[in-house]
Amino acid sequence: MTTETLERTRWQISVDQAACTGTGMCVHAAPAFFQLVEGKAQALCASADADGRLLDAALNCPVEAIRLTEAGTGRVIAPEL
Numbered sequence: 166m167t168t169e170t171l172e173r174t175r176w177q178i179s180v181d182q183a184a185c186t187g188t189g190m191c192v193h194a195a196p197a198f199f200q201l202v203e204g205k206a207q208a209l210c211a212s213a214d215a216d217g218r219l220l221d222a223a224l225n226c227p228v229e230a231i232r233l234t235e236a237g238t239g240r241v242i243a244p245e246l
């Protein structure tokens with residue numbers, strides 16, 4: 166995915182509450198997008214413009230609890246298949 170494509174893409178964000186172990190790694194990596202509430206990560210918004218920090222957070226979640234899908238197409242961005 167090119168930088169230009171990334172900037173024009175919008176992603177849906179969700180966190181699997183059952184899978185999240187509350188490491189806080191996503192909050193540290195992308196504080197604009199995640200917060201910890203009672204030991205579980207929550208997305209601060211349901212969708213956002215594609216963002217490298219958001220992708221890093223999703224790809225580095227140790228339990229793959231963060232799911233990013235491309236708005237419109239539903240294509241899975243993370244976790245990697």
Ligand code: SF4
Nearest residue numbers: 185186188189191226
């Ligand atoms: S990185 Fe994954 S396991 Fe850790 S708080 Fe975020 S969603 Fe939960």
